Amino acid sequence: MPDIQPLVFIVDDDVSVRESLELLILQEGWQPETFGTADDFLKRPPPVVPSCLILDVSLPGISGLDLQGRIAKERLEMPIIFITGHGDIPMSVRAMKAGAVEFLTKPFTNEALVTAVKQSLERSRTALSEQEVLRELRGNYSSLSPRERDVMALVVAGLLNKQVGAELGITEITVKAHRGRVMQKMNAASLADLVKIATKLGLRLPTA
Known part of the structure; x- marks a missing residue:
């Protein structure tokens, strides 16, 4: 999928964080979509292009970790990068065990986030490709x-x-x-x- 622009979702209740991350994502040539709550994000239909999710741990309503639990099994093609201002070891261990690509504590460098996004999008491309192969096999079997x-x-x-x-x-x-x-x-x-x-x-x- 070399010609498809990847999507990078950002879910953070801090508008200044959303805006700064949105600018960074645009500068890297990816397409950002921002949300202030997990509920808002869940209303957005899953994409069919390579994508990843930059997710704040602490959110109003559904927390970042709870959101991860809801989408991890259903959206294998959407890796998650956690960001937090007050992370701890048990929290990071839980996130990583559940499949998070990275757990970054604020303030983190742009380089660290960009590297994590690149890894996530590559993982997403692979997952989407495998899903397409499986759809074809199921069609053949049917x-x-x-x-x-x-x-x-x-x-x-x-x-x-x-x-x-x-x-x-x-x-x-x-x-x-x-x-x-x-x-x-x-x-x-x-x-x-x-x-x-x-x-x-x-x-x-x-x-x-």
Whole structure:
């Protein structure tokens, strides 16, 4: 996504902090969006471009740490950088364990924040790319017939065509035909590829 301008969200109840960070983000060539509360931020639909969140720990209403808990599992493509004026070790440990990229205590240098944003946006690009691959795989899998899904499950579990046929009550020739269509629809060049695809899809497979 080289031509898409990344978004950097800033959530801080201090307007002077928001304005200074907004200027810094603009100077780096990124697109800032600022919010005074977590509630305001949550009303904004998730973006479909590389993004990250610069988040103050202490906010009115929903705190920064609570906001992290709400979005961390749903928005893996949006890394979080915490900023705070009065952080402590337990607070920073909690934030980092929950997946924060950085925990910066005010006053911090522009260089430290810019470095953290660069790392976050790179992580976001990777996550979005992986999500796109997964969407494509799910689409391919949905195109399989029920029988083709049965064959795929048994094949990746390690059964030979003859064994698959015995398991499903069909001939080995029919298994080969289904298997060929599965490989084509799933864009798998080999059995190893098909196993990797099944793993990415999180399919629950029978034991050989």
